[in-house]
Amino acid sequence: MTLTVSFTINGAPVSTAVHPETVLADVIRDEFQLVGCKVGCDQAVCGACTVLVDRIPMAACSTFAFEAEGRDIVTIEGLARPDGTLSAVQRAFLDVQGFQCGFCTGGLILLVTALLERDPDPDRATITDWLGSAVCRCTGYLAIIEAVETAARLNREVAA
Amino acid sequence: MSLLLPSNRIHPALPSHPEPPQQGGHAKVTGAARYAFDAALPGMLHAKVLRSPHPHARIRGIDTAKAAALPGVVAIVTGADARALALPTYGFTIQDQPVIAIDKVRHVGEAVVAVAARDERTALAALALVDVDYDPLPALPDPAAALAPGAPLLFEEPQPGFALPVGAGSTSRKEPAPNVLYEYTYTRGGVDAALDRADHVFTDSFAFSAINHYHLEPHVNVARFEDGRLELWSSNQDPFMLRADLSRIFGMPDTDIRVHTPLIGGGFGGKSYCKMEPLVALIAQKARRPVRLALTLDESILTLTKHAAELTLTTAVGADGRLLARRADIVLDGGAYCDASVMVALKTGFRIAGAYHWDALDVRSRVVRTTKVPAGSFRGFGGTQASYASECQMDMIAHRLGIDPYDLRVMNFLGPDEPFAPGDSAIDSDLKGGLDEVCTRLGYRAPKKAGHGFGLAVGIKDGGGTGNHAGAIVKVSQSGRITVLAATAEIGQGAGTTLCSIAADVLGLDAADARYGAIDTDVTPLNNGTHVSCGTVVTGSAVAEAAASVREEILAFAAEQLQCAPADLALEGWAVRRNGALHPLEPMVRGYYGGQGFAFTAYGHVKVPYDDGAPLRSQNLFWMPCWTGAEVSVDRETGRVTVHRLVVGSDAGRIISRRACEGQVAGAAIQAYGQAMFESLRYTPALQPENATPWTYRVAQAADLPEHFEVFVTEHMRGPGPGGLKGIGEAGMLSIAAAIGNAIEDATGVRVNAMPFSPEAVLAALDAADPA
Ligand code: FES
């Protein structure tokens, strides 16, 4: 049995046939070749597969593809402007080297993007609270927290 | 080729470097970075593996008929297929691990049947149709059980392989006793006499727990057999070691095997040495199609751990606190198979001396086989186990003698230029300087808050490996752009950035324009692997040598064009200066070679020489210190430990990228901090892994960080690499747990001898010391 689901991905409307038990991560990776969506734990723990679903960060490994029906999906490939200009969060992660192996990075950047949309100036506790839906085994988090604070500042500078 | 030797000089300070551009950084923040996980080939099948539910069992039979009949299933591989291989087993120097279980399973999670099918869903459905008939055998839960007289044997016969050769004072023995995989000893001076003479002798035992690497990208491989060649896209961090293993296993010439190493999503030792790569190749061979096997994190947890260990130290000390002699008995739980256990045993034994001066040492380090997940390398090959025991005992001795733990360390430290052991290289860091920096940052001399305790610890390990060597190619195109080819895998440590910076430095060209080439064993120069923090020093020295040769080549070319001697010329950016005049190189190259241009190309190769006079048979290349300070408080009611401050420092010799160096130390420190505080792989009494799933296996997250966590990296300028460089990747793990344990003792007066320092363990220790 297959279902047809329609949604937008990085701004483009799409339709695809999926099994009922297919997860969003597989559709994003295999069907749309947006392999910046990484699968680490495959169980909604590590956040490597995080995508924005109607601007809410979701674990694509543990979201059924049919749940995307009618929604707006953003992956890491959809964050930079078409001319290649990085978003403030991407810029910040790059500038402070908020990554090592980078396997967690796409998911983290989307998670932080959603955080700053809700709270443009989060305090430490809010940041670590949000980072609770992600694991980075490489960095020890210091550089990631610095990246979040840097991104918030970049956003403010643009707004000012 | 040149020989690479430990440095015995202080390099002049270099002008401070701006942060070099991160190789591949842009790709990582835009989702464009490609990992082994993303490798895909046309017509590729997907494999899944059925794993043993038993810690120890004989396999009576496997019925795959129903699975084979499932539409979409292409190949099924079992031990019968493995048996037909030229060498059906692998392991570093002792090859005891079957490519897939043959006749017997020896740990829960061992691969028993593999299915390749059109997709993972079909492969999993097929596995559900396989029947394996097991005859359970008695399990060996820990080294004590495995060493008990009459204990069941994990292997009835000696396994293929050899004991790694060692140098002066050391012995190395393969399978010296039942269920003992390997034994290393090291002896110098007369320990018995020293123990007899000493004012104080203290014997203490320390238990160290097993943890998993938890690299976010699980182990993943894509293999294809085509036209007599085996080609692999692998997350393995040792492309050439893997090629050599596959060559032995399949009985194929090594040059018929081609390994590609894309970006690797974290490893920490978990992706070094051969693992399931031969299995993936075997499935691809049988299926006659490309095959991908991506483990899940659950499966990765059942693939490898860090060694749990029991370390007993008997240490003789003078009345004044001078360390005299130490006897160490180290028992490492190797799990079911060798993997890299030989290296871990040898290095734990070597490193148990710590950063101190001794008159005599007598060390025995054994790996015992148990029916648990195999243990292997984990960021420092036994360095953390050794540092933990040694640095905890330092504080215990200090308290017993009424000496400040800082003073006890400083009075016994090896000075810069003092050899670590007779015949070995000298310490190339200022150990006291680093510890002083920790004390300053921690406020060690300031009055303590009520109920708080301070703990210090200084770990040290050798770095750069034993007799390692590396090749590198540096190319400079007609436009003055650099390409560096070397087999040090990019695993998050910034190998490409460092190696490109080294080449750009030598050539005086812009590192922003340098590229780190893809790793492909057909074209990339060979090295020993991405190990022992050797990337910057060993491979970096090969890159520097190649870059220097390219420079000569460029100057010789320009001299010919300008009809002068190379010595009359100086390279300045992408031009040569002769007397006052600057001659751009690009038109000169195009003028001579034509439109396609040219690449000046040179090869560099360095080798660390063997030296039988050194304990490990080669003088250690450089020393990696880890200075740690912790401030904690302990809730007497609950046993909960709060780490208020954690300060961790190391010495990079010379820094190329401060952010990368600090990131390595911070990342390693938080792995060790998680292990100290809560992380461990646990087993039930029936030897079922209790928490081998992402939901139950807890690793440190951002909210777990100490209230204040600070990292520093010094430049003592004494390393053997270009400009005084050393490696740093493994250092930050070494002494974290000891510093926290020491701080707990300082706060409570009680030594907690169980890792992790969970509320339960701490409360039990407090209650035992002071029954309410
Ligand atoms: S892969 Fe989805 S949360 Fe880990």
Ligand code: FES
């Ligand atoms: S950078 Fe490797 S997991 Fe975060």
